[in-house]
Amino acid sequence: MLLLILGLISGIIAALICFSYVLIVIKCKQKANVKVGETIQKFKQAAGPKPWPIIGNLHIVGRYAHPFAAFTELTAQYGDIYALSFGHTRCLVVNNLELIREVLNKNGKYFGGRPNFVRYDRLFGGDRKNSLALCDWSQLQQRRRNLARRHCSPRESTAYYVKMSDIGCTEAELLMQSLKYVISAGAAFDIKPWLLKACANMFSQYMCSLRFAYDDAEFDKIVGYFDEIFWEINQGYALDFLSWLQPFYQRHLSQISHWSSTIRKFILYRVMQQRELDIDLDEPDKDFTDALLKSLVEHANVSRNTIIFMLEDFIGGHSAVGNLVMLALAYIAKYPAIASSIQAEIDVVTNKSERRVNLLDMPELPYTMATLYEVLRYSSSPIVPHVATEDTQIAGHGVTTGTIIFINNYALNTSAKYWDEPDQFRPERFLQQTERKLSADSDSGIELSSPTYQLRKNLPHFLPFSIGKRTCIGQNLVRGFGFVLLANILQDYHVGTDDATKLKIYPASVALPAKCFSLTFKPR
Incomplete structure (x- = not known):
């Protein structure tokens, strides 16, 4: 009986892992399709490492003393804009001045959101909307x-x-x-x-x-x-x-x-x-x-x-x-x-x-x-991450609503280019x-x-x-x-x-x- 129960639990965990992996892959593939006005347009998809089931790419960031060092090192492999999955959350990392300006200045109206982290809610009476820095942009x-x-x-x-x-x-x-x-x-x-x-x-x-x-x-x-x-x-x-x-x-x-x-x-x-x-x-x-x-x-x-x-x-x-x-x-x-x-x-x-x-x-x-x-x-x-509040694009890469955007200020501050x-x-x-x-x-x-x-x-660049x-x-x-x-x-x-x-x-x-x-x- 015990072996049967353990077998059932193992089967459920395996199924969850498979479902999680399929879900992450599906979500990643959908990112190239972006709604602009009333039409669906296809944009090229930002490259990035393949996510693991359940945890996505969190294991990669965990190898470094701090995540922004990981973000900076990954640019050598994937370029100045690339995709990561943290859990089931789609993320994009932008690493150079031109892209950062595009996100924060040129297209700032599309990236006025903040991540919906439970910690942020707890810090402000159960609702991060109470915070100026951690709330989404609004009237x-x-x-x-x-x-x-x-x-x-x-x-x-x-x-x-x-x-x-x-x-x-x-x-x-x-x-x-x-x-x-x-x-x-x-x-x-x-x-x-x-x-x-x-x-x-x-x-x-x-x-x-x-x-x-x-x-x-x-x-x-x-x-x-x-x-x-x-x-x-x-x-x-x-x-x-x-x-x-x-x-x-x-x-x-x-x-x-x-x-x-x-x-x-x-x-x-x-x-x-x-x-x-x-x-x-x-x-x-x-x-x-x-x-x-x-x-x-x-x-x-x-x-x-x-x-x-x-x-x-x-x-x-x-x-x-x-x-x-x-x-x-x-x-x-x-x-x-x-x-x-x-x-x-x-x-x-x-x-x-x-x-x-x-x-x-x-x-x-x-x-x-x-x-x-x-x-x-x-x-x-680091600058608090931004969130896309509607479908848009960055440098020709499709970005759907809810994508978290990490502004890699660390790359600007530690680059020999600047x-x-x-x-x-x-x-x-x-x-x-x-x-x-x-x-x-x-x-x-x-x-x-x-x-x-x-x-x-x-x-x-500062x-x-x-x-x-x-x-x-x-x-x-x-x-x-x-x-x-x-x-x-x-x-x-x-x-x-x-x-x-x-x-x-x-x-x-x-x-x-x-x-x-x-x-x-x-x-x-």
């Missing part, structure tokens, strides 16, 4: 971005930019004062929790006019949860494509739900509740929270849930800044000459620390900004030499000048914040607060490490684990 998405743009994309020479500078500098100064007590001990320590709390305060002051004490236990917990979520979004799991694995991920999914619901309660009770009672529709917006609360009153199609999730989304952007600066400090500890170059330009601009660095100094501190850009390039931060010695960490690659006029020599009448540097502006309609709307906040924080730390301290081998940095990710590594800080 609501467009309205939310329009509402956020004025406050969350501050431009130079505006009041919002000055406000960002003032808030960033004040918080950086408070961080420096707090660190004195920790650094005085002289031992190496993990500065990441301090960076994250400083960044969280920068964002909450800028968007909500609220600051929290570093020893506020609830604030500390929320900042930690935001960081866990930032790490989570930058990871990939088999569950994303093999939904039948969900029972094995139940504990992990429950943890994700707990992080997000706890953050939501904090924003509701510590940020929104009192502000909602005090809102004055006749007064100018004090901050982003005011704008959100007024939209709740003025627009019938804006729900309370919408604005709470929007605020959560944008405040959560502080995790990107904290992780970016933490990575920059790690590279500086590894390559001390970088710190020397940054500190040299800081000393010139501040007249050897007669004042603090502020955001308006950014044009005069190009090496500092170049270091942050090199972190973004070297870490090769970068000299791409495997080397060199901030100078983002600088170009210019000449700064000094004065005229009174004896000869010849005007004297000395070489100086400025950031290179024309780098079309896309750390994506391009097109889904470009990162908070990128100016990330750049601005990241610059202020890094410059102020290096203005006061030499950064080092007791053991460079312990500086574990993950390729293709700006995200670092909650507990990463320790650094040393010695007063200048």
Whole structure:
């Protein structure tokens, strides 16, 4: 009897494997037929490795430390656009600048969707539509971005930019004062929790006019949860494509739900509740929270849930800044000459620390900004995948609705075609030499000048914040607060490490684990 049962189970599994394989092959073959208007057109099909039953091509990606290294290596065999199957999900990988621009710019309206991963739903109250970054493109998405743009994309020479500078500098100064007590001990320590709390305060002051004490236990917990979520979004799991694995991920999914619901309660009770009672529709917006609360009153199609999730989304952007600066400090500890170059330009601009660095100094501190850009390039931060929302084509290859498109930013950032010695960490690659006029020599009448540097502006192959309609709307906040924080730390301290081998940095990710590594800080 037992043998009969085992035989039946084996037969069922074998049948499922065969059915899965046939289904994958059929789906792959159908991809050449694309509906354009009312007609079915045939396009050539992107090449790719043959999928295995059930898992598709997941076994290929699993051989590499991170999927984008696999994507890049496969281009040698299949070209700059090729197909993969992850589970039963059809995917296309695009690997060069022209194709990436075609997807994100030229045909962006066809690729405005996001993957329907269960993890994304859990992060946003059970529905990823609540997220600006992880929802499909829609009229609501467009309205939310329009509402956020004025406050969350501050431009130079505006009041919002000055406000960002003032808030960033004040918080950086408070961080420096707090660190004195920790650094005085002289031992190496993990500065990441301090960076994250400083960044969280920068964002909450800028968007909500609220600051929290570093020893506020609830604030500390929320900042930690935001960081866990930032790490989570930058990871990939088999569950994303093999939904039948969900029972094995139940504990992990429950943890994700707990992080997000706890953050939501904090924003509701510590940020929104009192502000909602005090809102004055006749007064100018004090901050982003005011704008959100007024939209709740003025627009019938804006729900309370919408604005709470929007605020959560944008405040959560502080995790990107904290992780970016933490990575920059790690590279500086590894390559001390970088710190020397940054500190040299800081000393010139501040007249050897007669004042603090502020955001308006950014044009005069190009090496500092170049270091942050090199972190973004070297870490090769992947862009969240896109999904085709209707039948279309890429470079003559048929793409049907629901196909996931992986934008291989890693290939752009590590290609010798675009970068000299791409495997080397060199901030100078983002600088170009210019000449700064000094004065005229009174004896000869010849005007004297000395070489100086400025950031290179024309780098079309460098896309750390994506391009097109889904470009990162908070990128100016990330750049601005990241610059202020890094410059102020290096203005006061030499950064080092007791053991460079312990500086574990993950390729293709700006995200670092909650507990990463320790650094040393010695007063200048």
